[in-house]
Amino acid sequence: ERLNLDEQQAGALEVLQQELQETRELMRGGEGEDRQTLKDLVSAESFDQGLALELITQRTSAMQAQAPELVAAAAGFLDGLNSEQKQELSELMDRFGNKHGRRANKDN
Template identity: 35%
Template structure:
């Protein structure tokens, strides 16, 4: 695999994990409630501002980062589907005497289609953002990924 493709996929995965993790965790103490659109928007804004500050992004770069964040949120929403509580889907698979393999396969197919359907747009948004960075900013991103810390972590 070419190095730039590998780096792009690693970067996409990292950004997805960061923003998806923020979105998926929910607010502390209220794990069953999920996040409102307002809360997701608030966290998105904070993450974009934090990354923008760390990388000293200009207006155009910040806009591309915002587009990437929006695409990741859209991908997460598509992956999550119409279910308000993903745990309920799992509970239905184990509710009977035997594990519902057919329903599990259907659920897996739906999730896989959601990922595949949104992946090209997400990769393009990530590529547009990364390509807009100057060499020093790209170096910062690579170093941050090497240290394997989040943008707001210890490193």
């Protein structure tokens, strides 16, 4: 709304949002199953490093497989913005990013 997107830009944003959602879902994996596996790892008498690395590898592989589509969707959206829209987006990112930045920089 604040970026005053035209139909083509709004469509590109929707594609980007869908790719971001798919990426989040891939990173979560089979949440219930993975959560139980993690609980089993933590509660085991000995920590299974191989299984832990396997879980991490599965997630990073999923992200690597999804990355080209995510980057292409981001490019499709961002390349369609004019300079004023890019400036507004940058300001929005600064404003909303500060919520996370304060927490991350709290220890500094």
